[in-house]
Amino acid sequence: MKTILALETSCDETAVAVLRGRELLASEVASQAAAHEPYGGVVPEVASRNHLLHAPRLLRRALKVAGVALESVDAFAATSGPGLATSLMIGSSIAKGLALGSNKPYLAVNHLEGHLLSPFFSTAEIQPNVSLIVSGGHTLLVEVGAVNTYRVLGRTVDDAAGEAFDKVAKMLGLGYPGGPEIERRARDGDPARFDLPRSMLDSHDYNFSFSGLKTAVRYMVAKLPRTEGARFADAMIDDICASFQRVALEVLIRKTIAAARACRVPLVTLSGGVSCNRALRDQMEGACARAGLQFLPAAPELTTDNAAMIAFAAVLRFSLGFQSAVTQEIDPNLKLA
Numbered sequence: 001m002k003t004i005l006a007l008e009t010s011c012d013e014t015a016v017a018v019l020r021g022r023e024l025l026a027s028e029v030a031s032q033a034a035a036h037e038p039y040g041g042v043v044p045e046v047a048s049r050n051h052l053l054h055a056p057r058l059l060r061r062a063l064k065v066a067g068v069a070l071e072s073v074d075a076f077a078a079t080s081g082p083g084l085a086t087s088l089m090i091g092s093s094i095a096k097g098l099a100l101g102s103n104k105p106y107l108a109v110n111h112l113e114g115h116l117l118s119p120f121f122s123t124a125e126i127q128p129n130v131s132l133i134v135s136g137g138h139t140l141l142v143e144v145g146a147v148n149t150y151r152v153l154g155r156t157v158d159d160a161a162g163e164a165f166d167k168v169a170k171m172l173g174l175g176y177p178g179g180p181e182i183e184r185r186a187r188d189g190d191p192a193r194f195d196l197p198r199s200m201l202d203s204h205d206y207n208f209s210f211s212g213l214k215t216a217v218r219y220m221v222a223k224l225p226r227t228e229g230a231r232f233a234d235a236m237i238d239d240i241c242a243s244f245q246r247v248a249l250e251v252l253i254r255k256t257i258a259a260a261r262a263c264r265v266p267l268v269t270l271s272g273g274v275s276c277n278r279a280l281r282d283q284m285e286g287a288c289a290r291a292g293l294q295f296l297p298a299a300p301e302l303t304t305d306n307a308a309m310i311a312f313a314a315v316l317r318f319s320l321g322f323q324s325a326v327t328q329e330i331d332p333n334l335k336l337a
């Protein structure tokens with residue numbers, strides 16, 4: 001059974017995990033949400049400095065929690081892209097340094113592959129599926145044949161779904177990241193109160209667009225009455241959140257089901273930060289059941305950025321004989337296929 005230590009520093013979470021076979025021995029994540037909250041989004045320079053600050057501490061902690069000595073690690077892995085260059089280079093430099101220093105293999109892992117395979121973390125083997133990855137940086141529909149056999153069916157042509165959640169939250173004066181706030185507010189809101197555009201729903205392809213929806217919310221919000229202190233009434237915010245979330249989820253779900261049918265796969269998988277949204281999980285599950293498809297979402301703790309999913313992808317790749325050269329550069333625009 002191989003033991004892999006993986007680092008994930010592609011955006012604003014610093015994460016280290018230790019995985020032995022399929023057994024997760026440690027998964028440490030230091031969120032930087034508080035550091036970026038005042039800016040309403042991730043500031044690359046701030047993210048990079050924080051990775052440098054947190055990574056060594058997390059590394060020591062992960063090994064301690066796992067009860068694994070550094071010498072017993074069989075291979076070191078890190079996210080090599082896509083992501084912010086100044087963030088990616090911290091985790092990958094550490095993993096490469098550890099691999100070089102101990103003369104052990106290094107594995108560069110695509111962040112998207114980490115998300116894509118994460119639903120299978122506790123199942124036996126990877127089944128052919130159509131996978132929706134929805135995060136703050138990506139919105140992708142992928143046909144998965146096996147590990148390393150991927151066909152991108154469609155992607156967002158502008159903003160990622162999570163980015164739209166974050167930007168709408170910012171317009172409404174809610175915190176960062178906006179997704180969880182919008183989900184919470186939407187629970188008490190009326191999803192039918194505001195009519196918003198379902199962009200590209202009838203585009204006859206598997207691409208998405210969330211920029212038009214975001215702009216529609218912006219124009220709508222500008223015209224709505226505010227209470228004292230230029231704030232919106234709480235009930236109004238709840239209704240905007242519910243209306244926005246309904247439309248965003250509807251497009252994601254309809255296109256995913258259409259893609260799964262077209263690809264004739266029996267299974268739909270769901271991953272990425274936005275996939276911890278309960279309404280998305282429940283509605284996708286219902287839509288899959290109606291279409292006669294199985295549904296496998298990532299476990300909630302694996303949805304937002306973490307190193308366990310990177311370690312898992314690395315274990316699967318390692319067992320198939322993949323390794324990377326320590327000279328392999330990070331690639332902020334790394335493609336999945």
Ligand code: KG4
Nearest residue numbers: 135136137162177179180273274277304305
């Ligand atoms: O996967 P992730 O941690 O980072 C990227 O790879 O981008 O995803 C973060 C994104 C953020 O945009 C955040 O607002 C969104 O996931 N998110 C959610 C929820 N929780 C996190 N969006 C909708 N509903 C949620 N409950």
Ligand code: ZN
Nearest residue numbers: 115135273305
């Ligand atoms: Zn991610």
